[in-house]
Amino acid sequence: MELIFLFLWGLLRSGEAAGHGNGKCFAPLYIEFAEITIDRVMVGSKVRYKCEAGYRRIPGESNFIVCINDTGLIHWTTKASVCERDSRATSQQSERKPENPVTIVPSDTAGYCGIPSPVEHTTPRVTEYAVGQELHYKCLHGYDARPPTSDISTCKEEHGKTFWTRLSLLCTNDSKSGEEMTQPIPVTGSTGCFAID
Structure with a gap:
C-alpha cells in the first residue's frame, strides 16, 4: 500500500513540472475500468481527425478543428476531407488502442x-481541452x-500551470475480495496535466 502511495505521489509531482500555462489541458487522467464523456465542449478545445486503417492524411491538409466563437456563433471550424486511401497500406493493419x-x-x-x-x-479525438472543460x-x-458513483474532473489553471482536478472515483469488480476493493486504482496515461486537491 505504501508503495502505491509513493508511486502516485511521484506521478503527481512529475506532472507539476509538465503543466502548461497556455490555457489548455492535454490528455486527461484515466481511471481503470471507467469511461469518460463530455456533454458540453468549450470554446478553445481542439479535435484531431485520425485516419482509419488503410488511409493516410492528405499531404498539406490539417487534421485539426477547433471549437471557436465566431462573432457570437459558437461552432467547430470545418473540414471537408482529411484522409485519402494509402496505396502503401498492407492488408494486415495492427489494431491500436484509442x-x-x-x-x-x-x-x-x-x-x-x-x-x-x-x-x-476518420475518427475524431479531442487533443486539447479549454480551461473550465x-x-x-x-x-x-x-x-x-465505491461512493461517489461518478465523478467530474475539470481543467483548471493556477499560477501559470494547467491541471485536471483530482478524482475520487473507484471502480471495482464484484469478484474481488473486500480488502482488494479498498485499494486505490492507479491513474494511467496522464501526459501534460497533473491533479491536485
Missing part, C-alpha cells in the same frame, strides 16, 4: 460545440463504483 478514449455525447446546450462533424475515413467519469458496465 489514444484518447473520451466520448463526446450529444448536447442541446447553447453556447457550446456539439459532436464534431463526421469526416469520411469538465470531463465526466463513470464505471464501465460490469464494474461497481
Whole structure:
C-alpha cells in the first residue's frame, strides 16, 4: 500500500513540472475500468481527425478543428476531407488502442460545440481541452463504483500551470475480495496535466 502511495505521489509531482500555462489541458487522467464523456465542449478545445486503417492524411491538409466563437456563433471550424486511401497500406493493419478514449455525447446546450462533424475515413479525438472543460467519469458496465458513483474532473489553471482536478472515483469488480476493493486504482496515461486537491 505504501508503495502505491509513493508511486502516485511521484506521478503527481512529475506532472507539476509538465503543466502548461497556455490555457489548455492535454490528455486527461484515466481511471481503470471507467469511461469518460463530455456533454458540453468549450470554446478553445481542439479535435484531431485520425485516419482509419488503410488511409493516410492528405499531404498539406490539417487534421485539426477547433471549437471557436465566431462573432457570437459558437461552432467547430470545418473540414471537408482529411484522409485519402494509402496505396502503401498492407492488408494486415495492427489494431491500436484509442489514444484518447473520451466520448463526446450529444448536447442541446447553447453556447457550446456539439459532436464534431463526421469526416469520411476518420475518427475524431479531442487533443486539447479549454480551461473550465469538465470531463465526466463513470464505471464501465460490469464494474461497481465505491461512493461517489461518478465523478467530474475539470481543467483548471493556477499560477501559470494547467491541471485536471483530482478524482475520487473507484471502480471495482464484484469478484474481488473486500480488502482488494479498498485499494486505490492507479491513474494511467496522464501526459501534460497533473491533479491536485
